[in-house]
Amino acid sequence: MIRKITNLIIFALALSTLYSCQKQADAIDHLKKSCLYDVKMDYFKKWSNTFTEIDTYNSTGAIASKSFIYPVGYFQLSANSTYNVLSNSVPLTGVWDITDSCKLLLDKGTPLERQFDVLKLSTDSLTLHRKDNNIVYTQHYVSFRCPETAKLLFRWDNTVIESEYFNSSGVYSTSVQYPDGFFTLNADNTYNRISNGVSLNGVWEINDACQLVLDKSTSNERSFEVQKVTADSLVIWRKDVPNGVNYLQRYKKH
Structure with a gap:
């Protein structure tokens, strides 16, 4: 299973590198045209993980279970349309874009493609929301600060x-x-x-x-x-x- 996931990540990274140059201008243009854009906002700052809420729904649409995890690491978008993630010991790099419906899109066209609703974006906090079949992930971040x-x-x-x-x-x-x-x-x-x-x-x-x-x-x-x-x-x-x-x-x- 680890090798299968690793191979998918490698394939995604290869495609990300191939498309990153041509997608750079598009990603910034899509961001500026989206409902997420605010000229005063720094979109390329570093965000520290705080916690992720994981809700699992049953066939009737009710929450069957709720759990919380507390990964250590960060998430960061870059102006060249790439992103970097470090979650516990797992690093990941890829490409980002903004869809017409104001969703954050990571690794479009790869096995790792996923979309996030941006529930909150301010100068000091970020909350992302993603659904994967019957599981919903709500990821909470705060503005990264250098260690004191x-x-x-x-x-x-x-x-x-x-x-x-x-x-x-x-x-x-x-x-x-x-x-x-x-x-x-x-x-x-x-x-x-x-x-x-x-x-x-x-x-x-x-x-x-x-x-x-x-x-x-x-x-x-x-x-x-x-x-x-x-x-x-x-x-x-x-x-x-x-x-x-x-x-x-x-x-x-x-």
């Missing part, structure tokens, strides 16, 4: 690392590890890490793209998306292209 330095300056204890191994054909394997150790970000922009008895020290910063960068300008430089930081938890994600691995790392405050 003060919220990062703690010792964070390891809980779990989720890894996805990929090659040119897509994801071929996954693993979950529970390393013993911690990760500390210090106020002097140094960090200390111990994982299963192996220690590592270096320097850190938040770059202009709001990424956590460790050991910048060294052979060990790596950048992380800060997916979530709360009073007691930290979630970071990075793509290791040379080694073909996506890492989702979860921590709890010591």
Whole structure:
């Protein structure tokens, strides 16, 4: 099943790349002509996931079940008619458009094509609504903000690392590890890490793209998306292209 889904994603990405250039002008033109357009709105900002409500309907049209999930990640449209999604450890890129009925359309003409009603769009929140047969998804987002330095300056204890191994054909394997150790970000922009008895020290910063960068300008430089930081938890994600691995790392405050 994972391989089948992965192949569909790869096929969709290939088609998205093929059509993105010719669709760029059309997408912007369709947006400006739609009921969603407001000259004061920034349509290309980054949105952080908050939660998704999932309603399942029975044959009579009544709600049979309701559930909520809380994925970590973001959603962003770009001015070149492409979009980027990161949901937990799963990245996805494709193309977007606006239909004549003011729906957000992603990956038109591909196996991943889907349409969303835009229930709410403001400077600080976005709500999308999509129906898939008898299941309705309502996805809630808030405006993305760079992580505040003060919220990062703690010792964070390891809980779990989720890894996805990929090659040119897509994801071929996954693993979950529970390393013993911690990760500390210090106020002097140094960090200390111990994982299963192996220690590592270096320097850190938040770059202009709001990424956590460790050991910048060294052979060990790596950048992380800060997916979530709360009073007691930290979630970071990075793509290791040379080694073909996506890492989702979860921590709890010591």
